[in-house]
Amino acid sequence: MIKVLLFGAAADRAGTRETELPVEAGLTLAELWPLIAERHPDLAPMRDTLAFAVNGEYARGDAGVSPGDEVAVLPPVSGG
């Protein structure tokens, strides 16, 4: 399983702040995204605005994710 955390507008669109995806083997973030979007179709239109973190650090689409990892879906940050 991969734990997926959602924040801000992404949590709002998905209707949840946390979900789990039954991923058995390693794959890339880019490969994980369709699984997230399939589970939460309202997220799909946000794709181009989103960043991702794997285990608490920003990661690009070619980053690997494995069972046990924590993936965070990050809309444009707006602190300050």
Next chain:
Amino acid sequence: MIKVLLFGAAADRAGTRETELPVEAGLTLAELWPLIAERHPDLAPMRDTLAFAVNGEYARGDAGVSPGDEVAVLPPVSGG
């Protein structure tokens, strides 16, 4: 009479913070300076570093001063 106020290093050099010069008619700041420097010779070497104010506002050498005016001798300011 013209009242002359001295500040900071200028007061230090002159050994006083205030003096009066018996000026009867109007003259310019540039003409006043030799009278100040004659009264307080230790000020003379500071001349190029000094600014002047007449009645509380910066003034140049060609500014007129008359009996009753307050002239301030201002070393480089160092607030902050």
Next chain:
Amino acid sequence: MFAIVEESLEVGALIQGALSPDCGAIATFVGTTRIDESEGAAVEYLEYEAYRPMADRKLEEIGAEIERLWDVRHVSILHRLGKVDPGEASVAIVVAAPRRGPAFEASRYAIERIKEVVPIWKREVWSDGYVWVGSQVGTRGLASGKP
């Protein structure tokens, strides 16, 4: 000190803690909730959420970047979470340095970096709905379109 906190920010105490005989300058930035108005509606309050502990770590990284880039002796950053009313502080940055140039530059750098990299999100709650700042997602008429 780098912290994400629920309670209101005590900026005076933060500055007091930065006073030091080896510094001549303290530059401080405080971000506050501004009441925006449009089309007869107004912002009532802001609400912040963060991805922790990543957000805490990013604040510390900004502090480390500043200490690499400038001669500063003290950096504090506090950021509020939860509801922040109009006129209240949501972020406070305090930088003490021997000289004023680095203090000014570093405090400006800190707020710009916070707005770029720290996973914190702000929801504006208006009298007629809310909107996630930056995503334009929400329940206000203007914001309900696609992001």
Next chain:
Amino acid sequence: MFAIVEESLEVGALIQGALSPDCGAIATFVGTTRIDESEGAAVEYLEYEAYRPMADRKLEEIGAEIERLWDVRHVSILHRLGKVDPGEASVAIVVAAPRRGPAFEASRYAIERIKEVVPIWKREVWSDGYVWVGSQVGTRGLASGKP
């Protein structure tokens, strides 16, 4: 508020007074007494004097210049007189503005202008004598030469 004061500066209260729902940013600058050291001697304290009321008026003029140059809603400048111990604040500048860019620029402008035009003078009292900053006049070995 523009004032030249004898007592210590309460920066927290000054910032508190600048909080306003029409502003999103408060930039603050605090100048403090830094212990300088050279040739085995050290600065023990600073002593400030001013030409008043000209100095008070110049502070107000700087405030007016800032309000002409930037969209700011609040400017406070306080400057100490008399003895200021190491680590204490000698000047505090607080600028509140709707946007952070003008707040940062205006606070920097204020301290630069103070150092250019406000008739205030600083005497560094060292363990081995004193020196008038800017004039290099005093009783320390290095400073006793011609200005």
